[in-house]
Amino acid sequence: MTVTSYFLPDSVPEALGLLETHGSSLLVMAGGTVAMPLINEGISLPGVVMGLRRAGLDRIERVGAELRIGATVTLTRLLDQDTVPMLRQAAGRTASWSIRNMGTVGGNLFTPPPGGDVAVALLALDARVTLTGPRGDRTVPLSEFWTGFMTSDLRPDELLTSITVPIEPGATTFVKFGRKHANTPAVVTVAVHLAVQGGTVTGARIALGAAGPHPMRAPGAEAAITGSALEPEAVGEAAAAAARECQAFTDGVASEWYRRRMVGVFVLRALTELAQPAGPAIGGGA
Amino acid sequence: MARLRGTGMAAVNYPTGMNLGGDPSQALVHATTSGSFIVTLSATDLGQGLRTVIGQIAAETLGVAYEEVVIDTADTDTGPHDMGTFASRATHRVGNAVKAAALEARQAVLELAAEELEAAVEDLVTDGHGNVLVNGVPSRSLRIADLASRAQFQYGRTIAGRGSFMKPKSGVDPETGAMDPDSTEAHACTIAEVEVDTETGEVAVLSIRSAYEVGRQVNPALVRGQIVGGAWMGMSHALYETTEPYYPSRDHSPKDFAEYLMPGPREVPEIDCVVLEMPSSNGPYGVKGVGEMTANSPIPAIVNAIYHACGVRIDSLPVTPEAILRGLDALA
Amino acid sequence: MDKVIVTFELAGRDVDVMVSPMTTLQSVLRNQLGHTAVKDGCRQGGCGSCTVLVDGEPMMSCLLPVEDVAGRSVITLEGITPTDGLHPIQQAFLDANGYQCGYCTPGMIVVAKALLDHNPSPSRDEVVDALSGNVCRCTGYLPIIEAIESAVRAAGQQEARA
């Protein structure tokens, strides 16, 4: 179908109304950095499209102990905040300056692997997503949001309207390893958040990107370092666990063999960095 | 985890031009009423700067300033035949054709000047700044531009020239392979320095330094542009790009610039070069050609540097980090 | 399928265009407004040759439906080039041979302009980061980086003299 109408609703209720009217035939687009290439090439041929750029979802604000990010906040604006440093690192490693000016945080959650580097950081930060439908809002932990490759808990009559990130003390680091240093798909992305008491890890969240159908936590690795002081044996065990449990895949950029090996290497490097003698710096990281 | 450094070298030559079907180029030159010159061709400029270097060759031969020459090319209704731009042939072939055409036009200017100066054609020279003068008698000189315009209205003569250059068709003996495949040879020797991360298999190219011998450089800045652009392309061929990452399987072929891996501005090494000029026996002003060869020597230099760095010799391109890790595993 | 009228500011003056829905800003600029300095290298957001400034920020015009820039300011290389002479960045690219075929050059210069607007004296790393979205197949990037660095120096001297 050639696009017959393109809607730019200027409120969420208007957007939900359009969703209801057109149902599943309505393609919902935020920054367009994933949908537009497919439309330009005639791979995706939607009839009706809704863009959310003007729907009022581009506010980012600290609310108490949380950072609330509107779904259409651009990645560039994540670079301008330092409330959650890991989000600044993740945004900085995503695509290029122009694409970061267009791509949105909400859109990043729907980017097929190996894309979605900010989503990996959000998973390690234990973010929650707010899904707004005709019957109002509901919140879902990001760890339960994705249900498979390019599928999620979002219902056909709902929009993802915001992402909420708890601001909590802890040591974090983020590393994205690609074949180039910028503007390139990930071989593997690793995001780590550790809760630390008196030198002992009391809570660990390790999220992996480009190593499964969507960003995934690495429970085995988390268990291996929880209760440790990040001594080499624990860190080595965690890295090996992550490499075993991840669902690495092959694409044009890297093979499954190489991705699985790099999961091990970069989980090791990430945890080693957090174990520096200076002690796990709060919010430090690459 | 270690970062191992190594250097590697390669020395290559590269042939100028083609042979199988004959390798012809033609050119036309004519003066306009304003006294400037138009060079008419059908050769294409791919961005390497053909218009500029051909303009320089024409100006040099005509004895006028570079700004006095306009290149009108890439139109089959006006431009005479040219094979096309490839095989480092353009400057050599089109250059020779333009030089011949410009010499013919220059001769027309000299004959006119001889009449006006009442001197013998043989005694006349051009000074390279747009003047014709009696050799050794600077006072007896005329502006080429004035001559060219007077030729139109006063003398009713054309100041024009035709030129062509062809490497004759030469076949190949199917039994022995005997053939005359090229016109001249350019040369390069490249030294690459790399650093290998033994944990990720990543190869960082630190420097690509080359000596080139390309015969006469018509425009040294444009020659350097080919050498620097070619060094980057060689690095890309050696370590990054392919349309079939798992050749000969056709799976996972890239469809955009994100998946088609090429080094970006961050990955570009230090690139340095020195250029020697041993004039060729048959190129215009000793030109050989440089455009096509400049990715060639960096590729093996990088592969040899990787072996020197970490003892892994990989004989298939592109040399991926995975191939290096598997090689290191095999050595362990 | 009914066409829509979109108004936006192009190089300082308002333009109205009638388009079928979701026509890209790239297509409108190239095919209806004659701004062919906006190039068409991939339409996938991967090469940067179509970069324009939207409210001063560099964006890929191939991925922007024109409706999305209604009421906003768009600047292409045509808007950066002065009526006579060259912008200092253009002069720097000319002097440093920061180009060969010329197809990536408009995008490179628009990004360089955006960079210098944000940060008049960027480090070499900052120049390299800004260019990460722009692909060049001919030059090997070094002449482009050197062109931008010489533009920065020239702007600095200009500052000193002003």
Place this chain on the structure above:
Amino acid sequence: MTTELHVVGQSVARSDGVGSVTGRSLFTADRSFPGMLHLKMVRSPVHHALLKGVDLSEAEKVRGFVRALTHADVPHNVYTILGLIGVEPEEEFVLAVDRVRYKGEPIVAILAETEAAAMEAVSKVRLDLEELPAVFDVEEALQPGAPVVTHWGNNTFMFEGHNCRRVRYGDVEQGFAEADHIVEGVYSTSPIEQAPLETTGCIALPEANGRYTVYTNTQALYFSLDNTSIILQVPGNRLHFIGGMVGGGFGGKVDVIVEPLATLGAMKTNRPVRYVYSRSEEMQVSSTRSAWKIRVKDGVTSDGRIIARKVTSYADSGAYSRQTPYALTKHAANAAGPYAIPNVWIDAYCVYTNRTPTSAMRGFGVTMASFAIEVQMDRIAERVGVDPWTIRFLNAYRNGDIKPHRKPAEDATLIETMQAAAVLVGHDLPEAFKAMTSDPRPTQEGGR
């Protein structure tokens, strides 16, 4: 060169520079014309299949659809671009007839008022395909019983009676027998896309007097015009090809792929037709640099002189020839490397497989030979126990040496170039190497 030069040798500013830095220079697809149609191609979704039917009924209903072109519309549908220099057979199909041989092969050209309408119509063309076994490996393709790719014979190009381009110089077997070391290597490469920033494209325009103007970014105007004239069976003087700016070529724009069909569309509709590759078409369907497999076997004396070199090369031409047979000849002329070797044997095969046809790319047949030879030279150096500089100076060719293809070397300067490189990187060469020149060897040593 005694006379002092004024312009040649100067780094004058480029005459087309201002057009590039202002973006004012017009590239082929920067032009558009009233009533211009857009051509989008229906392509094979599979590697190898019988094409049993094409159903356009749904496509024709798309608003903006104008017409389709199939093989029946193409006057001379089977061709080969090197036919211009006598290479045969004619073996590639402008539009597929009853078989497709690579994923992406053109089947039906759709002409429509807008690109969007053309893409929608392409998506609604139904193809009746019966898949066939495909072959992707050059050595498998040479085995008896392998799927046959070409419609005219087996899976190799025939070079005047032989299934490979051959070079025979001296006696390699005798050389191997006399050698102290035998050093072997197998070097392989993958296909590489030229990936110019401007994709392949053209616009064909009907002129008033039965002529057609074609704005094209080809690298070779007459080569494209002459081939288009053959394919459309139209006298060359009715075709007017115009270039201008080319956004990079690198060998990727010498295949005469878009001009014939755009011109045919202009003929059939009397309207301008624009046929420009998308980036994914340029990446996956436009011809690439051939993948190569190059076996090198060298006989070397204990002091490092190479006295025998046997090279067996396979170039993967993909489904059709395009420029690749020429690349094999240029490969054979250079595969022994810039070295003086008395006994050389080269067999260079042009092999067909069910992948995107390969053609020309910067370095055409020599680039990958240089890769193989220059890694092999380091292998030899290691075996003989000398450093990489030494092995190269010992064997460097000089003016007057007879090369394997029997042409005496001239304008050779490998030695002087290596000497300059050593100075550039601060490598101190032994005096003997510093004193070497490329001047012809003293006669008693002869061609060595």
